[in-house]
Amino acid sequence: MSVSGKPPYDPANIFARILRGEIPCKRVREDDHALAFHDINPQAPVHVLVIPKGSWVSAADFHASAPAEAIAGFWRLVGAVAAELGLEERGYRILSNMGEDAGQEVAHFHVHIFGGRRLGRMVPPGAA
Ligand code: AMP
Numbered sequence: 476m477s478v479s480g481k482p483p484y485d486p487a488n489i490f491a492r493i494l495r496g497e498i499p500c501k502r503v504r505e506d507d508h509a510l511a512f513h514d515i516n517p518q519a520p521v522h523v524l525v526i527p528k529g530s531w532v533s534a535a536d537f538h539a540s541a542p543a544e545a546i547a548g549f550w551r552l553v554g555a556v557a558a559e560l561g562l563e564e565r566g567y568r569i570l571s572n573m574g575e576d577a578g579q580e581v582a583h584f585h586v587h588i589f590g591g592r593r594l595g596r597m598v599p600p601g602a603a
Contacts, residue, residue: 506552511556525553535574
């Protein structure tokens with residue numbers, strides 16, 4: 476099911492459960508602000524998710540509601556993870572699905588980091 480609008484934060488969502496240690500993840504890096512781990516269904520040789528340590532349902536919610544320190548800390552970890560994974564030389568893509576049109580599945584804000592091959596078109600072909 477996709478996420479639309481601004482649903483209330485559901486603490487039972489899968490990423491909240493990963494943050495609480497209730498289900499495992501393949502951790503890449505973690506600090507006070509965020510956790511990075513490998514996607515369970517990778518779409519590229521490198522496919523990592525980064526999630527903030529707070530209750531924000533989406534990109535819209537995070538950027539409107541999170542304290543500046545949390546936003547800065549989150550994005551610094553995104554950059555540090557890409558560097559740590561050796562993606563800076565050849566490049567990488569950062570993506571966040573927000574809401575129904577984007578097909579957001581997990582209602583805890585997250586970004587995907589893709590790399591390790593030519594990633595092709597930014598958006599699949601379709602009517603503009
Ligand atoms: P999105 O469509 O942007 O909400 O992406 C959700 C992502 O979470 C998908 O790429 C899933 O493969 C990934 N995912 C779902 N459950 C897990 C899990 N337990 N561990 C790692 N990645 C997961």
